[in-house]
Amino acid sequence: MSDEAERITELEIKLAYQEQLIRTLDALVRSFGEKLDATNRELKALKDGVRSPEKPPGPANEPPPHY
Numbered sequence: 001m002s003d004e005a006e007r008i009t010e011l012e013i014k015l016a017y018q019e020q021l022i023r024t025l026d027a028l029v030r031s032f033g034e035k036l037d038a039t040n041r042e043l044k045a046l047k048d049g050v051r052s053p054e055k056p057p058g059p060a061n062e063p064p065p066h067y
Contacts (some may be wrong), residue, residue, distance in 0.1 A: 001009070
């Protein structure tokens with residue numbers, strides 16, 4: 001193979017690896033984005049719960065039996 005053909009082959013190989021890396025990184029970024037969105041929703045729900053606490057149902061709200 002000529003030097004130019006070898007050079008083109010090397011560039012094609014590098015390009016293929018870069019495309020694979022970009023796909024992998026894109027999937028990773030999307031995954032982290034989804035996790036961040038879920039965490040933000042959970043944080044908002046927790047903040048809302050602290051701002052307007054509701055009495056949870058159950059024995060904690062019932063008077064003790066000796067009353």
